Amino acid sequence: MTKSASKSNTPSPPVKIAITGGIGSGKSLFANFIKEKGFPVIQADDLAKYLMQSDRVIKRKIIQSFGNDSYSGESINREYLAKTVFHDPEKTKILNKIVHPVVIRKIKELLHDAKTPLIFCEAALIFEAKMTPLFDYIVLISADEELRIKRVVERDLVSPEEVLQRMQNQMSEIEKNKRSHYIFLNNGTPEELNSKADLIISLLSPHNS
Incomplete structure (x- = not known):
């Protein structure tokens, strides 16, 4: 050849x-x-939700930043976060700073491995x-x-x-x-x-x- x-x-x-x-x-x-x-289609929002649920480092940082009520048992407390974080631009920035780097790293891997x-x-x-x-x-x-x-x-x-x-x-x-x-x-x-x-x-x- x-x-x-x-x-x-x-x-x-x-x-x-x-x-x-x-x-x-x-x-x-x-x-x-x-x-x-x-x-x-990589869906970043679904990926972020999964990582917030499964990544121990993310969970620890979210609890440190927003309190124990951020999780209900092992599950993310979406209602609590919606009330305490998503309507506050500064708190939203803190959450994004915790979650985004891990999400972006995972997206890079998925893009790299695509066939x-x-x-x-x-x-x-x-x-x-x-x-x-x-x-x-x-x-x-x-x-x-x-x-x-x-x-x-x-x-x-x-x-x-x-x-x-x-x-x-x-x-x-x-x-x-x-x-x-x-x-x-x-x-x-x-x-x-x-x-x-x-x-x-x-x-x-x-x-x-």
Whole structure:
């Protein structure tokens, strides 16, 4: 076998694509459409929840920072953390500082070990957690603010004021737009968003590059 033939048979590294967006934008629905099409999606939020439950160092630091009520037995006390941490920007920063480095390290491992042509990662805080260098492309799912608030109110059974407060703790849409390679507006139907998932797969698949 010649050297050139050997090189041509070497598999290319996967294209690494981040899916992000503000609360209520529809990024998780977009990620689910990608999964349904057979592509792996790392879901940073699920990974963080798993590590908060299973990583002893993270558990110890959370209890030290926020008290014993942070856990109920071996399980994370989500209701307590929601009340004491997530509405306080400073406490949220402390929690993120505990959890994010471990999550990012795990995401790096999963990206490195990927064997598929495309691999996706859904994460709300791609920019805030300085994760952009891990990816070849950033896909932003966006939607009008009023629609995002309506979706979250209906989904989480919270007040519009609570949703606005959570939105204010995230990077602005204008800044996210500047930092993203692809921006999909999700003001329409799930079917329209699904077609955009097809589009990004078509655009970024290696055989089309």
